[in-house]
Amino acid sequence: MTTTTKIETMSDAEWTVMRIFWTLGQGTSKDAIMYLKRKTDWKEATVKTLIIRLQKKNFLKADESSRPYVYKPLIEESEAIHENVNHMFNSLCCMKKGQAIEDLINNSDISKSDITDMINLLNKKAETAPDKVECDCLGKEA
Structure with a gap:
């Protein structure tokens, strides 16, 4: 992705x-x-x-060698999703991230294979997860 492209600017x-x-x-x-x-x-x-806005933001590129123009994404969907999710989660209190993930799961259609992958990932994550996540909203010397 180009340095001028910021996913959070995408409406x-x-x-x-x-x-x-x-x-x-x-x-x-x-x-x-x-x-x-x-x-x-x-x-x-x-x-x-x-489409013009997306070009100006460096998300789409037009092949102008013929008409009609053919537009191609300049960022992969998986990269855009990753950046968008991380941007949103970085603004949350550490103690509320689990709650946000639960909300997403409860309100999303998810395939059985994705659920199996998530269960495996959560089981692996549980091996090194802390018992409690501390709030980071006020900084270390609150």
Whole structure:
């Protein structure tokens, strides 16, 4: 990812557009418009504006050698998710991170294989986890 790209600057609408390009691998604005019409009431101009914003933020790159332009993601979806989740979790109290993970699990559709992977990861993590996580909100000398 480029140094000027910051995932936290991506709006919910921009995430929706990026998900189209991540799924397709690349595509035109017409592709994005077609798929977004299935799930939003956005106008074509709105989608095109979002694509332009994503280019300016260095999330999408246009191949301008032919028309229509073909857009490709400049960041992998997994990297964007990783950065977004870590950015959000870094703003939480250490004592509340487990609660946030529980909330995500309770409110998300998750496959059986993902659940099995998480159970295995949690069992491994439990081997070295502390009995209690201390609050870090006020610093060390609170």
